[in-house]
Amino acid sequence: MSTVPISVTVDGQRYESDVEPRQLLVHHLRDGLGRVGTPIGCDTSNCGACTVLLDGKSVKSCAVLAVQTDGRSVTTVQGLANGTWHPVQQAFHAEHGLQCGYCTPGMMLAAVDLLTENPNPTEAEIRDGLEGNLCRCTGYQNIVKAVQAAAVAMQAEGAAR
Amino acid sequence: MIPASFDYARPDSVETALAALAAGGEDAKVLAGGQSLVPLLRLRLAYPSVLVDLGGVSELRGVRDDGDALVIGAMTTHYEVMTNALVREHAGLLAEATGTVADPAVRHRGTFGGSLAHGDPAGDLPAVALAYGAQMVIAGSGGRRTVEAADFFVDYLQTAVGPDEVLVEVRVPKLGAGWGHHYEKFHRTAQAWALVGVAALVRRSNGSIAEARVGLTNMGTTPLRASAAEAALAGVDASAAAVASAADHAADGTSPSSDLHAQSDYREHLARVLTRRAVASAAGL
Incomplete structure (x- = not known):
């Protein structure tokens, strides 16, 4: 099992990880980084429950590979509040x-x-x-x-x- | 971990991408925006040995003005295409139709070139490229070649792009003044694929329709031109009655599939009705 090193900023915090290329972003967030605020809904890219912001733009994190986010910034629902609610x-x-x-x-x-x-x-x-x-x-x-x-x-x- | 294992290459140029494809052999696969491919990987309907991710090839992104055509990099996202000032000015039909692809989150990732190279006849953009008479520029180990849209879409999910090649850019001709456009799509629910879609480009002149180009989405295993309707439209009065009469030929010569959501005769009916609406709107009626 080969892995690829990636560096992704999630909700303002930078994470260095080794991921399998087949790892979906949503699984990386939940299982790899323990950031479980992003739910998995349909697993078919239809429902949008797993939507996060990638460099500020909405994406379905079940339709993005974690390796594709190397060097980029992800915002989940856990990063929306800044002291007070968004x-x-x-x-x-x-x-x-x-x-x-x-x-x-x-x-x-x-x-x-x-x-x-x-x-x-x-x-x-x-x-x-x-x-x-x-x-x-x-x-x-x-x-x-x-x-x-x-x-x-x-x-x-x-x-x- | 839902997809099957694969190796991953992230080239930074077309040349290194081609080398990675060649090294990967026949089961290597190009990853563009991934909005069709990642779901296929997840369902294990696709299990490539190596994915060659074009996300790092910056030369494949962007829109430039090349005189009589716009040149759109294959990795330009739908969002970038539909908000691009050059596209909105010179290729309004493309901007309009791209705005109907899937939903905003998918449009942020999905790419123009990926949508064309995937060759799904239910996709909106192949019919648009066909209506424009766009040209696809394909890079391979022997250099670059240009393929007309009419020759690009070979069969269901098959295009002229070979397994060791990369679609690099698309030339969309500027049609000039006097052309109107409309993309009319019928789908069951928001963000669903088109049951049928119709891409219309119409040039009016002195109260008549001088020329009409009609691309059909999901009326066969490839996008199609509604040639009989186009011929029937040429030269007719720009009136609702004349357009309706010509649009009755929109399904001539097609043999659309039947599936869970639509029988083939219903698709033929949709093609006629949507062609009437699309052409009428494009003609300003």
Whole structure:
């Protein structure tokens, strides 16, 4: 079994690891680094539960090999809060943007990416932007409300700076 | 650890990538964005001996203006293609259709060249490349060769790219002023593959349709041109009735597959309806 050395920054912390080339990023995060905030949902790249940010852009971590992230930066749900909750986390809490919670980490990271790209999205743009993330509880109404609330909060935060 | 074991090479140039492919033998496989390949590895439908990851080959990324064509590096991601100013200006159909591929997270990883070289007839971009008459530049040990889109897609998941070759860039001709475009796709759910898709490019002139190009997604084992509909559209009045009449020929000569989600006759029906919509929209009707 040959391994490849990789160096990946996860949630601001740098990790040097030796991984098998076939190791999926999500397994590397969970089993290799013990960072289990990123759940495995469907294992078919459909559901988006395992979404993380790779150099700031959303990706499905079950469709990325760990070796492909060498030298790059990964943000998981565990890296969103910075002393206080991220506005997206606060909004999902305040608007009850979750039911069972399984899709929530991926949903929040997709929302962060969406709001970085488009700080003031329409409802249709939010639904389009989250199309790769499935909620089996079908709790989409409150998820959309949460993203709308987060957009308002982040714009207010930006204006206050 | 779900995929079967493989060795891994991460070349930093096309030349070293070709060398790695040659050294890997016939079971070596190119890894582009991985949005089709990694799921196939995970299902163990693919079990290459060595993966040659093009992610480190920076010369394969980006879009440049080459006068009468845009040259798009094979490793340019869907996200980069659809947000690129040159693509939006000169290849609007490509920008539009790329924006419908899968979902945002997949578009951040998946690449234009990977989508074409994978040769999935349900993919959106092969039909678009065919409608444009794009040219694919393929590198091999003997140098580079250029293959027309019409000759590139050989069969289901098979293209003109040989096992020891790499698709390096795609030349998309600029069509100039007067062309409208639309990509119309029918799928069961958000992010699902197209049951059928239609890529339309239409040039209007003095109230009539001077020329129409219609690419079909998922109407056979390769992307197809709706040649009969294109011929029927040439020169007709730019009216809804004339477009509808010509679009009735959209499935002529095709033999689409039947599967869990659509029988072949339903796909033929979709091709006619979606062609009518796509051409009408591209013609500004």
